[in-house]
Amino acid sequence: MRTINWRNEIKKRESELIQDLESLIQIPSVKSDQAAEDAPFGREVRQALDFMLELGEKSGFRVKNTGNVAGHLEMGQGEELIGILCHVDVVPPGDGWSYKPFEGEVEDGKIFGRGAIDDKGPTIAAYYAMKTVQELGIPLEKRIRMIVGTDEESTWQCVEHYFKTEEMPGVGFAPDADFPIIFAEKGIADVQLDLTVPEPGQADIQIDSFKAGSRYNMVPDYAKAAVWIEKQHTLFLQNYTEYIKDNDLEGSYYIDGGIVFLEMNGVSAHAAEPKDGQNAALFLADFLVQEAIDPAASAYLQFVVDYFKDDTRGHRLGIASTDAEMGDVTVNAALFSYEKQQTAQIGLNIRYPVSFSFEEEIHKLKESLSPVSLQVLDNNPPHYTEPDDPFVQTLKRVYEEETGEEAKLLSTGGGTYARALKRGVAFGALFPGRADVAHQKDEYAVLDDLFRAAAIYARAIVELAGKKN
Numbered sequence: 001m002r003t004i005n006w007r008n009e010i011k012k013r014e015s016e017l018i019q020d021l022e023s024l025i026q027i028p029s030v031k032s033d034q035a036a037e038d039a040p041f042g043r044e045v046r047q048a049l050d051f052m053l054e055l056g057e058k059s060g061f062r063v064k065n066t067g068n069v070a071g072h073l074e075m076g077q078g079e080e081l082i083g084i085l086c087h088v089d090v091v092p093p094g095d096g097w098s099y100k101p102f103e104g105e106v107e108d109g110k111i112f113g114r115g116a117i118d119d120k121g122p123t124i125a126a127y128y129a130m131k132t133v134q135e136l137g138i139p140l141e142k143r144i145r146m147i148v149g150t151d152e153e154s155t156w157q158c159v160e161h162y163f164k165t166e167e168m169p170g171v172g173f174a175p176d177a178d179f180p181i182i183f184a185e186k187g188i189a190d191v192q193l194d195l196t197v198p199e200p201g202q203a204d205i206q207i208d209s210f211k212a213g214s215r216y217n218m219v220p221d222y223a224k225a226a227v228w229i230e231k232q233h234t235l236f237l238q239n240y241t242e243y244i245k246d247n248d249l250e251g252s253y254y255i256d257g258g259i260v261f262l263e264m265n266g267v268s269a270h271a272a273e274p275k276d277g278q279n280a281a282l283f284l285a286d287f288l289v290q291e292a293i294d295p296a297a298s299a300y301l302q303f304v305v306d307y308f309k310d311d312t313r314g315h316r317l318g319i320a321s322t323d324a325e326m327g328d329v330t331v332n333a334a335l336f337s338y339e340k341q342q343t344a345q346i347g348l349n350i351r352y353p354v355s356f357s358f359e360e361e362i363h364k365l366k367e368s369l370s371p372v373s374l375q376v377l378d379n380n381p382p383h384y385t386e387p388d389d390p391f392v393q394t395l396k397r398v399y400e401e402e403t404g405e406e407a408k409l410l411s412t413g414g415g416t417y418a419r420a421l422k423r424g425v426a427f428g429a430l431f432p433g434r435a436d437v438a439h440q441k442d443e444y445a446v447l448d449d450l451f452r453a454a455a456i457y458a459r460a461i462v463e464l465a466g467k468k469n
Contacts, residue, residue, distance in 0.1 A: 006455035022104035076140030083172025085417035087152035118438035122175035122429035129457030177426035180407035207297030212281035219277030272413035323353030383419035
């Protein structure tokens with residue numbers, strides 16, 4: 001089968017691939033609170049799942065919907081099962097796009113839209129790999145199953161539900177990260193801090209509310225504060241305008257019903273590397289603590305600044321650590337909710353290497369932060385697949401022969417469905433040297449990269465599951 005020019009085969013199908021990807025991006029499949037029995041994560045998320053299952057039916061694959069939260073497309077024969085784990089849910093688009101986030105506009109060899117690279121583009125590339133192998137009539141002695149999830153960007157309920165009733169693949173890959181091969185993924189924990197603050201008391205500037213963030217796995221690109229100003233409105237607003245200018249930021253304000261609303265814009269990024277973003281909440285907090293604000297808000301916002309401003313590695317929390325293979329502990333200050341005399345919360349996304357003793361370090365952190373309450377909402381431990389596993393070595397060889405480049409084994413702070421498997425890796429679809437724009441405004445995928453990825457996946461399917469001569 002190595003005589004097949006996979007890139008040429010995908011080239012014959014490029015226009016179809018683009019059309020299907022455009023259609024998938026046009027479904028705004030952000031998880032919704034408006035759940036229904038037949039759409040547990042919202043109508044649009046269910047629509048995206050149905051779209052992939054319908055594509056599978058058209059290609060003659062065996063398809064199954066599992067509880068309207070996941071499903072699969074399967075080809076091949078045999079007892080052994082190889083998984084390709086994808087997802088069609090996306091994070092909220094956020095603000096400041098130059099393109100429509102749910103349109104799939106093509107320009108300069110790129111397709112723009114939320115999910116273009118995470119993970120709708122790679123999902124369609126993997127589907128076209130399966131479709132190409134099927135259309136070429138290549139016999140398979142193992143089954144290839146694309147498992148489609150719909151809650152990867154939140155709590156992974158889809159995968160948990162799926163594997164309660166469905167077969168676990170012996171090996172598999174997730175086209176939801178970087179090429180060449182990611183064999184190790186950091187642990188991922190969502191942590192909530194609840195602060196006890198003093199009474200607001202008397203102050204010329206009262207903070208009624210402070211809000212930022214929508215997901216634990218995103219750097220917040222927007223923050224908003226509602227402020228009641230007793231005296232010197234003009235000076236306060238001049239200070240705010242100067243702060244924005246001095247720090248080269250984007251921000252604004254408006255007045256409604258006598259309350260001043262401050263808005264700060266930042267740059268969203270994936271929580272796997274918070275340094276790639278610009279946390280709007282931390283800048284707005286930094287400005288406010290320099291003003292004569294009330295004691296309650298001051299206690300909350302000063303805590304925010306002291307522990308998280310300019311520190312994404314947990315140094316000030318006392319949990320900084322690094323690992324030779326998997327890198328640093330990272331801390332994304334993701335969610336902020338302050339309501340005067342009601343709530344004072346911070347949501348953190350902590351990612352840690354296999355050498356980090358999570359339970360021990362969190363116990364010490366609880367003690368050091370007391371009386372701040374710390375609650376671990378979710379903790380997914382690190383994932384590791386042996387580099388010399390024959391499955392990994394096959395993918396390594398396929399990548400090297402298809403690209404002519406060395407297939408270095410990587411680790412990541414991101415979390416993919418690969419960790420749902422005992423022997424799973426992330427395999428593309430972002431090529432070395434490309435900017436990672438997942439979770440950012442104007443997210444895009446380079447179309448030629450998706451075509452190259454589809455060719456690599458097709459070759460991998462045949463190498464892993466094709467009948468041996």
